[in-house]
Amino acid sequence: MKTTWKDFLAPLSLVILLFVLWEWIARLxxxxxxxxxPIQVLGKLWEIKGILFLVHFPxxxxxxxxxxxxxxxxxxGLAVWMRASRIAEKTFYPLMISSQTIPIIALAPIxxxxxxxxxxxxxxxxxxxxxxxxxxxxxxxxxxSSREFKDLLLTMGATKxxxxxxxxxxxxxxxFYSGLKVAVTLSVIGAAIGExxxxxxxxxxxxxxxxxxxxxxxxxxxxxxxxxxxxxxxxGVTLLxxxxxxxxxxx
Amino acid sequence: xxxxxxxFKDMSFGYPYENDLFMELNxxxxxxxxxxxxxxxxxxxxxxxxxxxxxEEPTRGSIRLDGxxxxxxxxxxxxxxxxxxxxxWRSILDNxxxxxxxxxxxxxxxxxxxxxxxxxxxxxxxxxxxxxxxSGGMRQRVSFLRTVLxxxxxxxxxxxxxxxxxxxKVSMQEWLLQQWEKxxxxxxxxxxxxxxxxxxxxxxxxxxxxxxxxxxxxxxPLNRPRRLEDLYSADLLEVKKxxxxxxxxxxx
Ligand SMILES: Nc1ncnc2c1ncn2[C@@H]1O[C@H](COP(=O)(O)OP(=O)(O)O)[C@@H](O)[C@H]1O
Ligand SMILES: [Mg+2]
Numbered sequence: 194m195k196t197t198w199k200d201f202l203a204p205l206s207l208v209i210l211l212f213v214l215w216e217w218i219a220r221l222x223x224x225x226x227x228x229x230x231p232i233q234v235l236g237k238l239w240e241i242k243g244i245l246f247l248v249h250f251p252x253x254x255x256x257x258x259x260x261x262x263x264x265x266x267x268x269x270g271l272a273v274w275m276r277a278s279r280i281a282e283k284t285f286y287p288l289m290i291s292s293q294t295i296p297i298i299a300l301a302p303i304x305x306x307x308x309x310x311x312x313x314x315x316x317x318x319x320x321x322x323x324x325x326x327x328x329x330x331x332x333x334x335x336x337x338s339s340r341e342f343k344d345l346l347l348t349m350g351a352t353k354x355x356x357x358x359x360x361x362x363x364x365x366x367x368x369f370y371s372g373l374k375v376a377v378t379l380s381v382i383g384a385a386i387g388e389x390x391x392x393x394x395x396x397x398x399x400x401x402x403x404x405x406x407x408x409x410x411x412x413x414x415x416x417x418x419x420x421x422x423x424x425x426x427x428x429g430v431t432l433l434x435x436x437x438x439x440x441x442x443x444x
Numbered sequence: 445x446x447x448x449x450x451x452f453k454d455m456s457f458g459y460p461y462e463n464d465l466f467m468e469l470n471x472x473x474x475x476x477x478x479x480x481x482x483x484x485x486x487x488x489x490x491x492x493x494x495x496x497x498x499x500e501e502p503t504r505g506s507i508r509l510d511g512x513x514x515x516x517x518x519x520x521x522x523x524x525x526x527x528x529x530x531x532x533w534r535s536i537l538d539n540x541x542x543x544x545x546x547x548x549x550x551x552x553x554x555x556x557x558x559x560x561x562x563x564x565x566x567x568x569x570x571x572x573x574x575x576x577x578x579s580g581g582m583r584q585r586v587s588f589l590r591t592v593l594x595x596x597x598x599x600x601x602x603x604x605x606x607x608x609x610x611x612x613k614v615s616m617q618e619w620l621l622q623q624w625e626k627x628x629x630x631x632x633x634x635x636x637x638x639x640x641x642x643x644x645x646x647x648x649x650x651x652x653x654x655x656x657x658x659x660x661x662x663x664x665p666l667n668r669p670r671r672l673e674d675l676y677s678a679d680l681l682e683v684k685k686x687x688x689x690x691x692x693x694x695x696x
Binding site: 341342344345346347348349350351355359360363364366438439440 | 498519527529534542546594
């Protein structure tokens with residue numbers, strides 16, 4: 194099925210409706226420092242675009258990109274290791290699952306203690322929050338091929354390496370993309386939390402600073418950019434998936 | 445006398461914690477022969493293939509290929525599974541190339557060998573397509589091409605046509621016989637369709653009792669090349685009746 198502009202009609206109408214509603218309520222309340230209207234937020238965004246786009250946007254983007262990159266390397270690495278070794282699987286898998294019950298936000302201040310206000314305290318939070326979906330999805334993907342395929346390749350004389358490269362890895366790639374999609378959206382949250390807790394620059398840091406100044410529109414303006422980053426990253430992964438997994442479109 | 449292409453010698457096997465499926469079974473298949481195996485579902489047909497290809501090992505006795513008792517049979521017998529099991533992310537060309545790649549042939553060399561075969565297997569124009577774009581009959585041809593490309597002189601086909609509609613099935617059977625005559629390979633063909641077994645094979649093996657101590661064997665009284673109407677000759681109907689009786693006695 195091809196996507197056309199008609200597919201966007203329903204979500205777009207809903208978004209517009211919500212914004213109109215928001216604008217209306219905000220004007221009704223009339224307290225900008227608590228609830229700025231969308232038009233006020235856009236106005237603010239335009240007003241402070243210089244500092245937002247030249248200083249804070251690059252700082253946050255650096256955190257996100259660094260954190261995601263390390264998460265992908267570590268997450269895929271661990272997934273491969275767990276697939277290759279039963280002992281590694283038995284050791285790490287339960288640990289990984291139970292680690293998700295730890296409230297990461299509560300842990301985040303520790304990183305500020307360890308790494309100070311440097312890039313790495315924010316990267317650490319981002320990694321902590323994005324590592325899990327990548328590692329678990331990739332690992333499940335590496336296990337997702339059926340027994341019949343494995344047997345068939347074995348009858349062709351396949352070695353362990355053949356099985357891995359020709360069966361496990363290709364069947365894991367769609368799962369990896371699913372994990373990455375979740376991770377890129379979470380990465381924005383991770384970076385923002387990290388910056389909230391301690392930073393000298395970044396969109397999360399800026400938003401918090403505006404809060405202390407009771408500047409409602411100033412709180413929202415960087416958040417608009419944050420969500421824009423999240424959506425762009427998500428669309429980027431979707432595009433990459435489309436390009437690399439042509440065979441899926443034929444299904 | 446030349447060696448048997450495949451020979452079971454006093455072979456016994458049962459899955460762990462289960463009753464034996466085979467008990468001191470002796471069977472031999474000659475080079476170039478076409479043998480059908482027929483039996484109720486669950487009677488052990490697929491297991492017989494798993495033993496032959498080396499996915500399972502007999503608990504007692506031995507399995508010989510071309511007279512040799514190989515320690516590891518994996519990679520020496522061509523196996524075509526019941527489902528076509530084409531890798532969905534590989535093009536038709538790359539799916540066919542899989543056994544060659546595993547044997548260490550370069551992708552380029554493999555493609556060079558396969559491209560002329562595509563026509564012969566009725567697959568022209570499909571080389572860059574993905575499996576999901578092909579019909580069931582086409583996919584079975586790819587699966588068979590892949591099995592042939594394993595390079596093994598002996599091919600095991602496990603109910604390859606059972607999922608096809610009746611018309612496609614008949615044309616695939618005729619096509620398979622042509623291919624077999626051309627390749628000169630030994631084929632063992634599992635089916636639960638008596639007509640299919642008789643139409644294709646020189647000999648039909650029937651799996652009856654459990655545990656299986658011997659295979660009931662029927663020689664098909666037909667010459668080659670076979671024609672569809674041969675299935676209605678008096679000789680054949682007699683044999684078919686016997687086979688049906690054998691099979692019915694297994695369902696108690
Ligand atoms: N991996 C296995 N472990 C245990 N039992 C099995 C296994 N595979 C098949 N069986 C059992 O062995 C019997 C024969 O199975 P199979 O050879 O697949 O039969 P067929 O192909 O004739 O339908 C069945 O009862 C089946 O349940
Ligand atoms: Mg079976």
